[in-house]
Amino acid sequence: MEADWEFEIGVGAPVIEARWSGFVDLRAHPERVSELSECRDLPGLAEALVRLNASGSPVWTSKTDVFPPEHIDADEIDASAEEAASAIACYIDMLPSDGSAWGNAHAAEQTCRKLCASLRIIPLSRCRVDVVARRAMLGDAEGLGATVYFTACGEASSDANVRLGACLNAFVDNLLSLNFASRS
Numbered sequence: 001m002e003a004d005w006e007f008e009i010g011v012g013a014p015v016i017e018a019r020w021s022g023f024v025d026l027r028a029h030p031e032r033v034s035e036l037s038e039c040r041d042l043p044g045l046a047e048a049l050v051r052l053n054a055s056g057s058p059v060w061t062s063k064t065d066v067f068p069p070e071h072i073d074a075d076e077i078d079a080s081a082e083e084a085a086s087a088i089a090c091y092i093d094m095l096p097s098d099g100s101a102w103g104n105a106h107a108a109e110q111t112c113r114k115l116c117a118s119l120r121i122i123p124l125s126r127c128r129v130d131v132v133a134r135r136a137m138l139g140d141a142e143g144l145g146a147t148v149y150f151t152a153c154g155e156a157s158s159d160a161n162v163r164l165g166a167c168l169n170a171f172v173d174n175l176l177s178l179n180f181a182s183r184s
Contacts, residue, residue, distance in 0.1 A: 001119050001120060001122040001123075001124040001125075001127055001128070001129065001167065001170060002076060002077050002078075002120070002127070002128040002129070003115075003116040003119035003120050003128070003129040003130075003131070004116060004128075004129075004130055004131070005112035005113070005115070005116050005130070005131040005132070005133065006130075006131075006132055006133070007105070007108075007109070007132075007133045007134070008132050008133070008134045009105075009133065009134055009135050009144075013134060013135070014134060014147070015134060015135045015136065015137055016062060016063070016093045016095065016134060016135070016136035016137065016145040016147065017062075017063075017137055018062040018093075018095055018136055018137060018138040018145070019062070019138060019139065020062065020063060022063075023062060023063070024036065026049055026050065026052075026053035026060075026061060027053045027054075027055075027060050030050045030053060030054070033046045033049050033050055034046070036049070036064065038064050038065055038066045038090065041066075041161070042066055042088075042090070042161055042164065042165065043165065044161070044162075044164060044165020044166070044168045044169060045064065045066065045090055045164075045165075045168060047165075047168070047169070048092070048168040048169065048171070048172050049061055049064065049092070051172045051176070052092070052094065052172060052175070056176075057097060057175075057176060058096060058097055058098075058175065058176070058178070059094040059095060059096055059097060059175065060094070060095055060097055061092050061093060061094050061095075062093045062094075062095060062145075063092075063093040064090060064091065064092045064093070065090060065091055066088065066089070066090040067088075067089055067090070068087065068088065068089065069087050069088070069089040069151050072084055072087045072128075072151060072153055074153070076128070077125065077126050077127060077128050077151070077152075077153065078125035078126065079125060079126045079153050082155055083125075083126055083153060083154060083155055083159075084126070084153045085153070085154070085155050085156070086153060086154055086155065086156050086157045086159065086160045087151065087152065087153040087154075087160055088151075088152055088153075088157065088160045088161060088164050089149065089150060089151040089152075089164075090149075090150050090164065090168075091147050091148060091149045091150070092147070092148050092150075093136075093145060093146075093147050094145055094146050094147075094148060095136050095138065095143070095145040096143075096144075096145070104144075105133075105144070108133045108144045108146075109133070111178070112131050112133055112146070114178055115131060115174060115175060115178060116129075116131060118174045118177075118178065119170065119171065119174055122170050122174075124163075124166060124167065124170055126152055126153050126154065126163050127150070127151065127152040127153075127163055127164065127166070127167035128149075128150070128151045128152075128167075129148060129149070129150055129167065129171055130148070130149040130151075131146050131147075131148050132146060132147045132148070132149070133145075133146050134146065134147060148171070150164060150167050150168055150171065151164075152164035152166075152167050
């Protein structure tokens with residue numbers, strides 16, 4: 001699996017607005033995942049969101065969207081031209097369940113490096129994960145969060161959807177297995 005990360009925290013960079021007007025608290029009400037239109041055609045996204053918001057998860061989610069990517073580089077994600085005929089992408093805005101994993105830029109960098117290194121060794125072609133650390137607002141409080149972009153492709157849209165589901169599942173498995181307690 002291809003995975004990379006970056007910081008986007010400068011002036012004018014996007015900011016995660018955790019409690020935006022359409023926010024659905026999946027930590028308190030995981031059953032509401034079925035209300036999210038993004039999950040209707042992408043069951044793998046619904047499963048990932050429920051797992052990311054479960055008790056014991058190091059993160060919680062505030063927003064997601066599914067969209068066709070503007071461009072994919074088939075070579076970069078180990079796909080043939082035929083395997084890249086159809087593509088799908090999504091993002092998930094995530095914030096730490098407690099401030100320890102993302103307490104400062106150094107901790108966020110270490111977490112991103114560790115996560116991406118663990119993702120790169122997964123033998124899953126035709127997909128990519130990009131973790132973008134950025135400022136996050138929760139009411140008047142400001143901290144760091146991440147927008148995680150997922151891209152997958154296949155010969156048909158159904159193939160791309162299945163591949164994206166596998167990518168989301170691998171990401172969640174790896175994120176939940178990392179030891180965040182040591183990142184301060």
